Amino acid sequence: MNDLSARIDPARAWVAAALAALAALVVGSVVFPRRVYDGFFWRYFWGPVVADGTGSTCARRVGGETRLLDSAVECQQATGIVAEPGYTTVSTLSYAVVLVFALLGVVFFLKRLDIGTRPGFFFALFPFMLFGGALRTVEDASIATLRATGEPAIAFPLSGLFISPFIYFTVFFVTLGALLVSVAAERSGAVSRYEYPLAAIGTLVLAVTVGYLGWLAVTTDVLVFNPAVAIITFGxxxxxxxxxxxxxxxxxxxxxxxTGYMxxxxxxxxxxDGIANVLSLDWAEELGLPTYTPKHVVNSAIVxxxxxxxPPSVSAAIGTAWPFLLVKIGAALFVVWVFNDEIFEESPQYSMLLLVAILAVGLGPGTRDTLRATFGI
Known part of the structure; x- marks a missing residue:
């Protein structure tokens, strides 16, 4: 058994496992379309994207056909498989499993390139985390434009690239491309460290994305600009x-x-993420914002x-989302405390990527919520 494990290349085993899972999903969807595709993939993953990307209240799947519904009453009375925008318990857990598995694959990739062990790598990826949240806000702006004018800023299904879970792949490939270009620049002698161009590319794509939202706010009546939200949140x-x-x-x-400054x-x-949720859910009226509802399972449960x-009087005075902020702060401090020198020494690339992922799962949604409120989406 030990000889066999020694002969197995972990990177090749990871690729084989990824291809096997993909093949199982594809074959299952073809052979058992109602059970595998409709009952699993569409219900928990693609259906919510369809409903979100088309600005519908929900999407209904019956007999292999999809119908979009625009009222809560229709959604409640609908038969078949009904999917609403947002996350479900199944999709949330699935994303967590996929995230851990994907991290392993990226670790093998970084080891092949012999990079990703310095704190500079962590900080260089910071703009891409903000970029992911900003890119998701672009799709929110597109739906807002659809509801106001009848035409989306970005038509579906292209807008599906900016909706979970597919936005993760979009941001990943943009980041991967930037990383490859940056490493090539370092190894050709064009720059002293690949982290510099990597951070610059991340800042550029972030600026372009936020700039597009600003352009919509200036050129249309759909978006507005409310800087108080961004100031309060980031400050x-x-x-x-x-x-x-x-x-x-x-x-x-x-x-x-x-971890130091990381x-x-x-x-x-x-x-x-915590402050943005509190402002959006409990102080929207005072800040002149649209009405928001929690989309994440944990957030909704806490609220x-x-x-x-x-007591109702306390809820009326301070709202019900404030414990979420305390949970986020406490959880972040706990995670930072768990990361010690021994963890980084045993697997520096994996530890660094795990820290990146932990920041991204908070900062991505937090950036989206902040920008949505800032631009009144």
């Missing part, structure tokens, strides 16, 4: 991250021992539980 997150750094350095320096950025990113346990 508040910066204050929380600074206090967390000072507090842990003074009373629990072991928390930051291995840990500060993790706390900042998840605090952005529901707080509303059930908290």
């Amino acid at each position: 508040g997150a910066s204050v929380v991250a600074a206090l967390a750094w000072v507090g842990t350095e003074r009373f629990a320096p072991m928390v930051n021992a291995a 840990g500060v950025l993790v706390v900042w990113g998840h605090t952005v 529901d539980l707080t509303g059930a346990l908290q």
Whole structure:
């Protein structure tokens, strides 16, 4: 058994496993279309994208045909398989499994290139995390344009590339292309470190994406500009991250021992997500924003539980989303504390990528929520 494991190339085994899973899905969808495609893939993954990308309240799948519904009553009364925009428990868990599996594949790739061990790699990827949230907001703006004018800014199914889970692949391939170009630039002697052009490309695509939202706000009546949301969110997150750094350095320096300023950025990113949710869900009216509802399973559960346990008078005064912010801050600090020198020494590429992924799962949605509120989408 040991000889067999020694002969197996982990990278090739990963590719084989990925191809096997893809083949199982494709073959299952062809052989058992109603059970595998309609009942699993469409219901939990593509159906929510269809409903979201077309601006529908829900999408209904019966007999291999899809119908779009535009009222909550129709969705509640619909038979067959009904998919609504947003996440489900199954899709959330599936994305988590796929994320971990994908991280393993990227680790093998980084090891082949012999990169991804320095903190500069982490910071160079930071603009791409913001870019992912901004790109998702572009699709939100497209739907807002559809509802206001009857024509989307980006037509479906192209807009599906900007909706979960497919937006992850879009952002991944943009980042991968930037990484390959940057590594090539370093190895040709054009730059001293590949992190510099990588960060520059990330900043460029982020600027273009946010610039497009600004252009829509200036040239149409669909989007507005409300800078207070961005100021409160990013400013508040910066204050929380600074206090967390000072507090842990003074009373629990072991928390930051291995991650350093990378840990500060993790706390900042998840605090952005927490503050953006609190502002969007509980203070939308005071800030002159549209009405928002939680789309994430955990967020929705926390809001529901707080509303059930908290006195109505308190809920009316401070809202019900505030515990989500505390959970995000606490979880981020815990994760930063878990990362120690031993973890980075055993598998530096995997540890670095895992830290990137932890920041991205908070900062991506947080950026989207912040930009949606900032542009009144």
